[in-house]
Amino acid sequence: MISVKNLQKQFGKHQVLKGIDFTINPGEIYGFLGQNGAGKTTTMNILTGLTAYREGDIIIDGLPLQGNIEKLQKVIGYLPEDPQFYPYMKGIEYLEYIGKISGYTREAIDKRNQELLQLVNLTEASTRRIGGYSRGMRQRLGLAVSVYNHPKILFLDEPSSALDPQGRRELLDIILGLKDENTTIFLSTHILSDVEKICDRIAILHEGTIHLEENLETLQEQYLQPIYEIQWEGDCRALKEPLLQHSWVDKININNNQMTLYVHDRKKSQGKLLEVLSGFPLPIISLSLKRSSLEDIFVKVVNGR
Amino acid sequence: MKNFSPYFKKEMLENFRTYRLLIIVVAYILFGLMEPIMYRMLPMILESEGFDPAMMGMMDTSQQGLLRSYMGNLSQIGLIIVTLTVMGTLAQELQRKYWILPRSKGGSAATMVLSKFFLYSSGLVAATLVGFMVNNFYGRVLFEYTGLELPGVIQSGLLFALYFIFLLSLLFLLISIIQKGIPAALLTLFVSFLVFPLLNNFSALQNFLPYGLIQESAKFFFDWSSLLPVLASTVFLTALCLFGTIRRIKTMEIL
Numbered sequence: 141m142i143s144v145k146n147l148q149k150q151f152g153k154h155q156v157l158k159g160i161d162f163t164i165n166p167g168e169i170y171g172f173l174g175q176n177g178a179g180k181t182t183t184m185n186i187l188t189g190l191t192a193y194r195e196g197d198i199i200i201d202g203l204p205l206q207g208n209i210e211k212l213q214k215v216i217g218y219l220p221e222d223p224q225f226y227p228y229m230k231g232i233e234y235l236e237y238i239g240k241i242s243g244y245t246r247e248a249i250d251k252r253n254q255e256l257l258q259l260v261n262l263t264e265a266s267t268r269r270i271g272g273y274s275r276g277m278r279q280r281l282g283l284a285v286s287v288y289n290h291p292k293i294l295f296l297d298e299p300s301s302a303l304d305p306q307g308r309r310e311l312l313d314i315i316l317g318l319k320d321e322n323t324t325i326f327l328s329t330h331i332l333s334d335v336e337k338i339c340d341r342i343a344i345l346h347e348g349t350i351h352l353e354e355n356l357e358t359l360q361e362q363y364l365q366p367i368y369e370i371q372w373e374g375d376c377r378a379l380k381e382p383l384l385q386h387s388w389v390d391k392i393n394i395n396n397n398q399m400t401l402y403v404h405d406r407k408k409s410q411g412k413l414l415e416v417l418s419g420f421p422l423p424i425i426s427l428s429l430k431r432s433s434l435e436d437i438f439v440k441v442v443n444g445r
Numbered sequence: 446m447k448n449f450s451p452y453f454k455k456e457m458l459e460n461f462r463t464y465r466l467l468i469i470v471v472a473y474i475l476f477g478l479m480e481p482i483m484y485r486m487l488p489m490i491l492e493s494e495g496f497d498p499a500m501m502g503m504m505d506t507s508q509q510g511l512l513r514s515y516m517g518n519l520s521q522i523g524l525i526i527v528t529l530t531v532m533g534t535l536a537q538e539l540q541r542k543y544w545i546l547p548r549s550k551g552g553s554a555a556t557m558v559l560s561k562f563f564l565y566s567s568g569l570v571a572a573t574l575v576g577f578m579v580n581n582f583y584g585r586v587l588f589e590y591t592g593l594e595l596p597g598v599i600q601s602g603l604l605f606a607l608y609f610i611f612l613l614s615l616l617f618l619l620i621s622i623i624q625k626g627i628p629a630a631l632l633t634l635f636v637s638f639l640v641f642p643l644l645n646n647f648s649a650l651q652n653f654l655p656y657g658l659i660q661e662s663a664k665f666f667f668d669w670s671s672l673l674p675v676l677a678s679t680v681f682l683t684a685l686c687l688f689g690t691i692r693r694i695k696t697m698e699i700l
Contacts, residue, residue, distance in 0.1 A: 151698060185699050188549055192696065210551060218549040224542045226455070228462035240451035241552045285546050 141166040141293060141324045142187065147196030149182055156182050158348035159196070164326060164341075169319055171339035171356075172328040173438060178345045180328040181221060184295050187326070188218040201292060214242075217291030221298040223282030227271030231262055231281055234270060235288070242289045256284040259314065275302040283314065293324045300331055312338055332434040342434070344441045351441050359437060366390075366406040367430040368413065370399040373423040382420075388412065397425075448552055452560035456534075465530050466568040472526045473519065473576035480515045481583035507591035508584040512598070513663050515580045516605060519573075520659055524637055527569070527609060528616055528630040534561055535617055535690075536626030545699065554694040558617060562687060565613055570606045577602035597665045604662035604672075611655040611679050612637055614686035621693040653678040 142164040149157040156179040164170045174180045185191035187198065189209035198205040200212050225234055232253060239249035257263040260280040265273065273281065279302045286294060296315070300308045308331070315325060315338055329335060335342060336356070343353040354362070372379075376399050380392050383401065388409040391402040403409040406429070417424060460466045484506050491500060505513070535558070538544045544557055581598045612633055619629035641656035651657055657675040661667075 151700070182700075190545060190549060191699050213549065213551045216549075218546075220542075220545060223546060225546070226459065226543055228459060229455075233458070237451055237455055238547065238550055240454075241448050241547050241550050243551075282546070285550070289550065 141168070141201060142326065143197075143199040144187075145197040147183070147186065147193060147198065149179070149186060149191070149193050151182075156348055157186075157193075157196075160345065160348070160350050162343050162350060162353055164324060166324055167319065167322045168340045169315065169325045169327060169338050171335040171342035172326060172345065173330075173332070173335065173342055174328075174345035175442060179348055180345055181297055183345070184218070184220075184297050184326070184328060188216060188295055189213055190218075214289060215292040217286035217289065217294045219279075219282045219286035219294075219296045219299055221301065222275075223278055223285070225270040225273075225278060225281065227269065229270055230268060231266040231270055231273070232257070234281065235266075235284060238285050238288050252288065256288065259287075260284045261310070276304060276307050279303060280307070280311075283311070287318065291323065293326065294318060295326045297328050298330065299327070300329060300334055308334065332438060336434050344438060346442050352437075356434075360434075366403045366409070368401045368403070368427060369430055370401060370417070370427050371425040372397045372399065373425055376422060379420055379422065383416070386412070386416065446556055446559065448556050449560060452547075452552070452556045453564065456560050456564045459534065460564065460568075463533075465534065466565070466572075468530050469527055469568060470572040470575065472523065473572040474579055476518050476523060477515055477576035477578075477580035478583060480511050480518070480580055481587045484511060484514075485587045506584075506588045508581055508588070508593035509591060509665055511584040511588070512577065512580055512593070512601065512665075515576070516659065516663055519576070519605070520608075520637070524609070524612065525634060528612070528633050529627075531565055531613065532616060532620065532626035532630040534565070535620045536624070536629065539620065539624050539694070539697070540626075542699070544694075555691045558687065558691050558694065562614065562617065566610045569609045569613065570603070573606040573609070574599060574602045577605070593665060597667075600667050601662045601665055604658045604667075607676070607679055608655055608658040608662075611658075611683045611686075614683040614690070617690045618686040618693070621690040621697075655679040655682060 142162075144163070145161050146159045147157050147161075148155070148159050160179075160183070162170075172180055172183065182191065186193045187200070187205070189205065189212065201215055203212060205212060229237070235253045235256060236249055239252060244252065253266075254263075257266050260283055262277065262280055262284070265277060270278065270281065279299065283296075283299065286296070299315075300311050303311055312334060315327070319325060319338075327335070327339065339356055341353070341355050342359065344351050352359075370376075374397060376397060377394055379399070380394060383389050383392055388403050388405060389401065390404050393400040393402075401413075403413075417427070484504060487504070491497070504510070538557065544552070544554070547557075548554070577598050578595070581593060581595070584593075615636065616629060616633045619632050620626060623629045623632075637656075641654060644650050644654055645656055652674040655675070655678065658679060661672055661675065
């Protein structure tokens with residue numbers, strides 16, 4: 141659906157993008173992560189045809205971006221990080237304006253406006269001037285604008301940053317609903333828990349290059365830490381010494397009934413661990429392998445660890 | 446032009462809600478009205494202050510004189526009002542990035558600029574003509590008729606408005622370059638108040654400077670063939686400024 145090769149962008153002497161490559165498949169939610177100033181918004185502005193680029197090949201929906209911007213703007217939707225609206229306009233008037241620019245008929249505009257106002261929960265506020273909207277309301281109106289033309293590809297730049305927890309949850313539901321309709325979503329956000337909840341694949345942009353691009357499940361598998369959390373039914377301090385006798389055990393921490401067991405090699409220890417643990421007379425309540433959060437992975441990649 | 450209608454309607458709504466054009470029209474009418482009324486009241490004011498009312502004889506109270514005086518006010522205070530009122534429409538669009546969402550839906554920079562330009566140009570023409578006619582009407586009512594007829598007033602008003610339309614395009618160009626309203630407005634005023642009068646001293650330039658429209662409009666005698674060079678150069682420069690504005694916005698880096 142989107143293919144980007146060797147994309148470069150420079151602002152003055154500062155090279156923001158140093159040749160990035162990525163591919164987004166149809167119907168996928170692609171999380172685009174990076175620190176502030178990494179070039180995420182610049183990438184989005186380029187892909188939506190709002191900013192020119194010096195070098196690189198971009199193909200969207202089978203068409204090269206260069207020379208097809210107008211055509212492609214009909215199939216894409218864009219929600220900027222802080223969407224700005226004419227403050228003197230009412231919400232409904234703004235949607236009507238967007239509908240006319242998108243080439244909709246009067247009837248189609250009325251129908252679509254009602255659908256979208258309901259979707260983003262702004263029906264009641266639609267007759268109020270946008271100047272009086274909160275940041276969260278503006279963000280929701282921005283989302284309605286971005287999906288107005290039933291886009292095949294939706295670019296969302298920090299869409300939930302201004303929303304309260306309830307609004308965030310609703311937004312994630314809307315995004316998942318759009319995915320069900322086979323919309324391809326390119327999502328940039330700082331809220332990594334949101335990425336974990338909805339993204340299929342992620343890329344981490346750092347210092348102008350993509351440091352990592354992976355399926356989220358594979359990534360979490362790759363970054364699994366060789367640490368087991370074991371909860372016993374009673375005091376497990378007596379088990380520490382016998383466990384430390386095994387060559388694959390590195391370290392053990394105990395806190396009441398909770399044991400944290402560090403191993404040298406997760407794969408090697410996997411088969412032996414259950415066999416050893418079942419030999420103890422104390423029953424086990426739970427055993428789990430500690431998973432790295434996306435935040436851990438992000439910090440590792442960004443810090444080069 | 447693609448999407449001109451929604452953009453133009455949006456501009457009309459903006460003016461209806463922000464009163465920009467209304468401020469200009471009211472200012473033009475007030476100036477047009479005040480001129481003959483002040484001239485009419487001046488002898489009484491002078492007398493009450495102990496001056497000789499015969500000093501009024503030094504003033505040109507013909508319709509032509511009143512209109513020239515009105516033009517003088519418009520080209521100074523009027524221009525300040527126009528630039529400071531209009532500057533916000535494009536400056537805010539660029540500074541606050543209002544134009545990004547419509548553009549991401551297929552709206553174009555050219556349509557955005559031209560819809561603003563046509564609306565404010567029409568508003569300026571209308572305000573100028575109404576102001577000129579009000580001034581002329583009250584001049585005829587309050588003073589002796591001196592032979593200035595409506596066609597002359599309208600032709601004069603059109604030339605005068607054309608100069609302001611050129612300045613509007615210059616203001617747009619400067620806003621697109623500087624991306625700030627007030628510095629662009631001050632530069633436009635600087636060009637009109639200082640640069641043009643200075644350049645007007647060079648005889649080779651006189652026939653081509655848009656500033657010549659102000660002088661021509663004050664003559665009330667129109668030899669259109671001799672006006673052709675200044676009209677052509679003004680239209681050309683206006684188109685050039687608009688082209689530059691659109692080009693600059695199209696190639697603007699969005700951060």
